[in-house]
Amino acid sequence: MQAYWVYIGIFLVVAVAVPIVAVVLPAFIAPKKPSRRKEEVYECGIETSGNIRVQFKSQYYIYALIFLVFDIETVFLFPWAVSLEILPLYAVLEGVIFIAILFGGLIYAVRKDALAWF
Amino acid sequence: MADLINLFEEWITNLLLGWGVSEALTLFLLQILGSVLVVIICFLIVIALIWVERKLAGRIQDRFGPNRAGPFGIFQSFADIIKIFTKEYVTPEGAEKGAFNIAPVLAMASVLAIWAVFPFAINVIGADIHVGVLYIVAVGAFGILAILMAGWASNNRYALLGASRSVAMLISYEIPMVVSLLVPVLLAHSMKLSDIIQAQQPWWYIFVAPTAALIYLISSMAEIGKAPFDLLEAESELVAGYHTEYSGMKFGMFYVAEFLHQFTVGALITIFFLGGWGGPLAVRWPILGVVYFYGKSFLVYLVISWIRLSLPRIRIDEMLDLNWKFLIPVSFVNLVAVAIADRVMLELDLAAWLYVGVMFAVNIFILLAALFLSGKSKPKVERVEFPPRPVAVPPGSERK
Numbered sequence: 001m002q003a004y005w006v007y008i009g010i011f012l013v014v015a016v017a018v019p020i021v022a023v024v025l026p027a028f029i030a031p032k033k034p035s036r037r038k039e040e041v042y043e044c045g046i047e048t049s050g051n052i053r054v055q056f057k058s059q060y061y062i063y064a065l066i067f068l069v070f071d072i073e074t075v076f077l078f079p080w081a082v083s084l085e086i087l088p089l090y091a092v093l094e095g096v097i098f099i100a101i102l103f104g105g106l107i108y109a110v111r112k113d114a115l116a117w118f
Numbered sequence: 119m120a121d122l123i124n125l126f127e128e129w130i131t132n133l134l135l136g137w138g139v140s141e142a143l144t145l146f147l148l149q150i151l152g153s154v155l156v157v158i159i160c161f162l163i164v165i166a167l168i169w170v171e172r173k174l175a176g177r178i179q180d181r182f183g184p185n186r187a188g189p190f191g192i193f194q195s196f197a198d199i200i201k202i203f204t205k206e207y208v209t210p211e212g213a214e215k216g217a218f219n220i221a222p223v224l225a226m227a228s229v230l231a232i233w234a235v236f237p238f239a240i241n242v243i244g245a246d247i248h249v250g251v252l253y254i255v256a257v258g259a260f261g262i263l264a265i266l267m268a269g270w271a272s273n274n275r276y277a278l279l280g281a282s283r284s285v286a287m288l289i290s291y292e293i294p295m296v297v298s299l300l301v302p303v304l305l306a307h308s309m310k311l312s313d314i315i316q317a318q319q320p321w322w323y324i325f326v327a328p329t330a331a332l333i334y335l336i337s338s339m340a341e342i343g344k345a346p347f348d349l350l351e352a353e354s355e356l357v358a359g360y361h362t363e364y365s366g367m368k369f370g371m372f373y374v375a376e377f378l379h380q381f382t383v384g385a386l387i388t389i390f391f392l393g394g395w396g397g398p399l400a401v402r403w404p405i406l407g408v409v410y411f412y413g414k415s416f417l418v419y420l421v422i423s424w425i426r427l428s429l430p431r432i433r434i435d436e437m438l439d440l441n442w443k444f445l446i447p448v449s450f451v452n453l454v455a456v457a458i459a460d461r462v463m464l465e466l467d468l469a470a471w472l473y474v475g476v477m478f479a480v481n482i483f484i485l486l487a488a489l490f491l492s493g494k495s496k497p498k499v500e501r502v503e504f505p506p507r508p509v510a511v512p513p514g515s516e517r518k
Contacts, residue, residue, distance in 0.1 A: 003145060004245035008234050008253075010146075011153040011244065015230035018157050019223040019371055026203045026367045039211045041274050042362055052212070052273050060286045063438070067289045070446070074296045077453075078252065081304035084457060085464065092461050096454050103450055106442075115442045117435035 062114055073102050122405045123242050152244060156233050163412075164377045165195045171377065171423055178427045205366035210273050213363065217271035221264050222364065222371035228260035229379045236385060237312045239395045239407030250311040251303055254386065255296055258341075261379065262288045268372070269360040280359030283434065284343070290438060291340035291347075294333050294445040301330035301456050302390045315394035321474045322393040329452045329481040331391040333445055338383045339422060340441070342376065346429040347437060384418035385411070392418070448488045455480055 041048045080087075080095040109115055127148060134144045169184065169192055176183020184191030209218060235250045237243040247253060262284065269281020303309055305326060306317035324331045340347040361372045388394060392414050395407030432440075459480050463473050 001247075003149070004247050006146070007149045007153065007245045008247070010149050011156070011234035012227070012231055014150070014153045014157050015227045015234075016223060018161075018230070019226035022226075023219070023223060023367050023371060026205065027207065030204050030206050030366060032206060034208075036211075038208055041210045041212065042357065043275060044357070048275075052275055053270075053278065054275070056279075056282055060282055063286045063290060066442075067293065070293045071289075071296070074293065074300065075252075077297075077300055078303065078309065081300045081457070082307060082309055084304055084461060085307045089461070092457065096457070099450055099454055103447070106446065110443060115438070117438055 059117060066109055066114065069105065070102065073098075123239070123408070124404070153234070156244065157230055160230060160233060160378055161374070163381060164374050165199070167377050167381060167419065168195045168198070170420075174420070174423055175427055178424070199370075202367055202370045207368060208363075208365045210363045212273040214271040214273070217267045218363075219368070221268035221271060222368045222375075224267065225261060225264035225375040226371045226378075228257060228264060229375050229382055231257045231260075232382055232386075235311055236389065236411075237315055237394060238411050239404035240401055241404055242408060243312055246310060246312050249309050251299060251309040251314075255299065259292065261341075261375070262292075264375075265360050268364070272360070272363040274363050276357045277360050277362045280362075284360065287347070287434070287437065288341060288343070290441045291337045291445075294441065294449045295337040295341060297446070297449040297453055298330040298334040298337070299390065300453055301327045304453070304457055305460060311389055311394075315389060315396065318393050319396050321470065322391065322396070324391040326474055326477045327391070327452075327456060327481055328478065329448070329485045330456070331387070332485070333449050333452070334390065335387060335422075337441075337445060338386070339425065340437070342379045342383055342422075344376070344380065344422070344426045346426065346432050348426075348431060380422055381415060381419050384415040384422065387418045388414040444488070444492055448484065451488075452481065452484050455484055 041052070077095070077099070080091075080098075084092060084095075130148065130151070131144055134147065135141070139147070172194070173183040173191070184194035187193040187197045209215065232254055234244050235247060235253055237246065265284045265288070266281050269277045269279075269284070272278070302314055302318075302323050305323060306314040308314060308317070318326070361369055364372060388411060395404075395411045397406065397410040400407040400410055456477070459477060463476065468476070
């Protein structure tokens with residue numbers, strides 16, 4: 001069992017090292033002639049003005065909030081799903097009620113137009 | 119002969135032990151060898167896939183595709199690699215150097231790391247951990263972080279817009295993906311990938327849970343960000359999205375990661391719904407299992423390519439509505455129905471074919487009911503009808 005986690009550790013190191021090698025290698029081969037014009041930010045030929053990191057729709061933030069609720073819920077559901085076979089029937093139904101409550105939350109969010117894209 | 123891979127492993131183990139290397143170090147060296155092999159095979163697959171994809175795209179869009187470098191253009195990918203290795207790196211002014219350089223590596227690593235837990239055949243498994251499904255979900259989510267880092271660090275408005283779209287889109291589609299992954303876990307009563315594959319040996323889960331398979335396919339197509347869900351790099355709106363400012367191999371990493379992610383999704387669908395390495399004679403000949411595994415993954419890859427080449431891009435509000443108002447409710451209802459049906463039939467102790475039949479019927483019923491209900495609800499947006507206008511008519515020839 002422990003050997004598996006060692007393998008995953010090694011695999012992660014290899015998975016990070018190979019792209020690093022691939023990215024660093026061309027730095028020795030490729031030409032290097034930086035100039036001011038070249039390093040300008042690409043904006044379809046127009047010179048950039050002002051701060052680039054502008055404010056944008058708050059809708060993105062609301063989506064992220066609702067996502068958090070559901071993502072945590074699915075993490076709680078994994079143990080329930082794995083042990084469904086050995087759970088007593090009332091525990092199975094409790095899982096169903098848990099899903100139903102969050103489903104009510106989703107309906108509430110939809111009715112409140114929290115998920116509408118204006 | 120039957121078990122080439124384990125024979126090879128045994129041979130190397132004996133060779134190293136014969137040289138007087140300690141047992142722990144031998145295992146360690148073998149694990150390094152295994153992981154390097156898997157990663158290299160991934161890269162080789164991508165080189166082949168890029169050619170396949172371009173040729174297929176050409177044929178579907180009624181043109182030739184690459185046909186100059188070598189017969190049928192099979193050396194096109196190698197020519198591209200040589201070209202991309204000699205390209206200059208350009209870093210835009212005002213970029214955050216650290217995040218800008220880490221993002222392509224992270225994008226690639228997050229896709230590669232998923233391959234650590236894949237079972238390639240009955241006894242060819244990298245790491246057969248108990249929480250395999252959770253590992254896949256957790257590691258796969260790092261790709262979103264890479265996109266966000268790339269978009270934020272580029273100091274480019276288009277890249278930032280692409281990245282913020284990806285936040286709304288990719289995290290939204292993560293939910294139906296994970297919920298539909300719960301169905302195979304629930305049916306196999308395990309999060310271990312080898313157990314899931316063993317459990318679906320006679321009956322693949324695409325027959326037991328077709329609705330979950332379909333939802334998983336759709337939401338993971340959104341996760342890889344390919345058409346019709348390619349809003350984060352919509353060419354006509356955002357130049358190239360989050361990788362607008364990248365050049366050379368840094369762009370190449372994003373490109374390769376995208377192709378490998380598509381193949382990885384194919385492999386995941388193979389594991390969870392298409393029986394993994396399962397097939398005729400796969401238990402006796404594990405090497406055949408490896409062939410089945412890659413073959414099925416490749417077939418799913420082709421299906422995804424086919425879908426993406428056939429459909430136009432959809433609008434962002436339609437796309438988010440599809441997720442929040444259709445896929446998520448359907449996947450939750452499906453999960454509950456499958457859980458109750460599985461539990462009830464476990465009490466009744468039915469025959470296997472009857473179990474599969476009832477499950478299939480329940481799934482199809484949910485899918486049809488969902489499609490019927492979603493067809494009944496009218497969209498809120500009012501469509502403005504214009505009176506028909508005549509097409510340009512040359513003066514002096516008005517129709518009566």
